[in-house]
Amino acid sequence: xxxxxxxxxxxxxxxxxxxxxxxxxxxxxxxxxRQLAEAAAFARGVIEEFNRASVIPPExxxxxxTLA
Amino acid sequence: xxxxxxxxTISNLxxxxxNGSAGASHGQIGRKIHRNYFEEYFKELKAKTIVVETEYIxxxxxxxxxxxxxxxxxxxxxxxxxxxxxxxxxxxxDFDGCITAKGGIxxxxxxxxxxxxxxxxxxxxxxxxxxxxxxxxxxxxxRHFPSLRTYEVHLFGLRLEVQSLAYQEQDTVVAACATSxxxxxxxxxxxxxQHQIPPPVVITDWAAEHMPENLVLASARAFPNNGLTASQxxxxxxxxxxxxxxxxxxxxxxxxGVAYAFLxxxxxxxxxxxxxxxxxxxxxxxxxxxxxxxxxxxxxDGPALPQRTTGFQLRAARIDRLYAHDDQAGPFARMTWCSxxxxxxxxxxxMTMLKTSWxxxxxxxxxxRFVMIPxxxxxRIPYAEIHSAILxxxxxIEEFRADSDVPRVEWDIFLTNASDYKASxxxxxxxxxxxxxxxxxxxxxxxxxxxxxxxxDEIQVDxxxxxxxxxxxxxxxxRASRGRIYDLILxxxxxxxxxxxxxxxxxxEAVLNSFAxxxxxx
Numbered sequence: 020x021x022x023x024x025x026x027x028x029x030x031x032x033x034x035x036x037x038x039x040x041x042x043x044x045x046x047x048x049x050x051x052x053r054q055l056a057e058a059a060a061f062a063r064g065v066i067e068e069f070n071r072a073s074v075i076p077p078e079x080x081x082x083x084x085t086l087a
Numbered sequence: 088x089x090x091x092x093x094x095x096t097i098s099n100l101x102x103x104x105x106n107g108s109a110g111a112s113h114g115q116i117g118r119k120i121h122r123n124y125f126e127e128y129f130k131e132l133k134a135k136t137i138v139v140e141t142e143y144i145x146x147x148x149x150x151x152x153x154x155x156x157x158x159x160x161x162x163x164x165x166x167x168x169x170x171x172x173x174x175x176x177x178x179x180x181d182f183d184g185c186i187t188a189k190g191g192i193x194x195x196x197x198x199x200x201x202x203x204x205x206x207x208x209x210x211x212x213x214x215x216x217x218x219x220x221x222x223x224x225x226x227x228x229x230r231h232f233p234s235l236r237t238y239e240v241h242l243f244g245l246r247l248e249v250q251s252l253a254y255q256e257q258d259t260v261v262a263a264c265a266t267s268x269x270x271x272x273x274x275x276x277x278x279x280x281q282h283q284i285p286p287p288v289v290i291t292d293w294a295a296e297h298m299p300e301n302l303v304l305a306s307a308r309a310f311p312n313n314g315l316t317a318s319q320x321x322x323x324x325x326x327x328x329x330x331x332x333x334x335x336x337x338x339x340x341x342x343x344g345v346a347y348a349f350l351x352x353x354x355x356x357x358x359x360x361x362x363x364x365x366x367x368x369x370x371x372x373x374x375x376x377x378x379x380x381x382x383x384x385x386x387x388d389g390p391a392l393p394q395r396t397t398g399f400q401l402r403a404a405r406i407d408r409l410y411a412h413d414d415q416a417g418p419f420a421r422m423t424w425c426s427x428x429x430x431x432x433x434x435x436x437x438m439t440m441l442k443t444s445w446x447x448x449x450x451x452x453x454x455x456r457f458v459m460i461p462x463x464x465x466x467r468i469p470y471a472e473i474h475s476a477i478l479x480x481x482x483x484i485e486e487f488r489a490d491s492d493v494p495r496v497e498w499d500i501f502l503t504n505a506s507d508y509k510a511s512x513x514x515x516x517x518x519x520x521x522x523x524x525x526x527x528x529x530x531x532x533x534x535x536x537x538x539x540x541x542x543x544d545e546i547q548v549d550x551x552x553x554x555x556x557x558x559x560x561x562x563x564x565x566r567a568s569r570g571r572i573y574d575l576i577l578x579x580x581x582x583x584x585x586x587x588x589x590x591x592x593x594x595x596e597a598v599l600n601s602f603a604x605x606x607x608x609x
Binding site for chain 2: 033034038039041042043045046051052054055056057058059061062063065066068069072073074075076077078079080081082083084085086
């Protein structure tokens, strides 16, 4: 159900029938579910890698910021 | 005479600095990095005239003076010189005529020609005090300085204004570079979040209340100050009842994303980095650690730069240079992204080096360093929460899009508030055919993360997340969209998610849920 409280939405949808059909066909295909699951797993891996790489060694944080 | 008028030349400027200092010679001032920086800066601003106000009491210097310089054996002056710059040529008589309303140039002309001021501290070396100068011109909308504020300047009864963010050089006595960077940030947040703006000596004092973790590396002594640690900086931020948000800077993608997201929300941030000098043959020597206040950015109009592993396109990735208040170089100093290897470019999103405005081959290495953002305590949702959710959503969308002719989305993520968002919607939505009613009359939280999906520079979908809420909850508070191809894709993605549930972060789920049932009936 669309949350009408949430959305400012244009009713007219200038999307061609061919595009509509192409999008619908892909998402209703058998492989869509599997591909989306793979994409979610990939995204999780990327975020985990981001989080791992963003740890600053404490000894670096404890150094005074000085050019001297 | 309480003032002097000089035609602007770099030599006259150096002499004005020397006259206001505690005995620094023309030659000593000429060897400062600021000399070259100001020469280039005032050339760009087309400065024509300097007015020297010779008996100016500067609040920030006065506090530093009272806390430290007044108690030195040697005497230092209490009063400062303040140099005012104009892009119009006039004489001493013209200026006097304007001030005393005897004719000559008009107040309006003087006001329009005003470029700002520099306070000269009566000290031996670190003489650049509070400095408020007009920024570089926007250059066709490329340069952005969103965190500026209006400074009122009173000059012999004249009321002038300059849009700027105050800058000053650290003196290594009452302030270190991190102090100066924090002081510049507080100039912006003070106006935005309504807090007092402490002088450098107070910032250093607050920071020094927190004992450094490693007393061998960092001195426990507050004054003279040899540099603050990250936790000392955070302690100073806390004293203003702000929350210090610290984010690791891994590469160009992360720094650009963070700097852009907060600057667009009018919040400057402190960037800490390693200063390195290029020695040739792809070798860099370590000069020291340095901190600057990030105050602006330049957005290139070329194609969006994808993140290396995912192809994720962030609008902030277009930033090709940042502008920073670098106390050792000057205000709004350029920092340009470049490859860390002189031999050849790396992937643009992986870059970790910025060429600084220092003379010679001096680079800021941001890898494994950090930005610190002083935030109002109610801004609770971190940037990373929204960035991760959007990267995740983009990855899901890409599964379909990569097989189609649909252009890829460029994501624009930044902090905003309810009134700025509504003002922006009023300006942008009508031309896109998005009705205003649902947006303008909607009750929204004070601070929000705004996420705009754009293709070919046009808004497709606009998502607003509550920045004051709880991360485990659905934070999506508003959505506006044009009903085009991306509405259709997200509608189908939402259906597919219902049919084949996969584990996604709460904010991805919130977006997908908002599109549930949004597809038109066949």
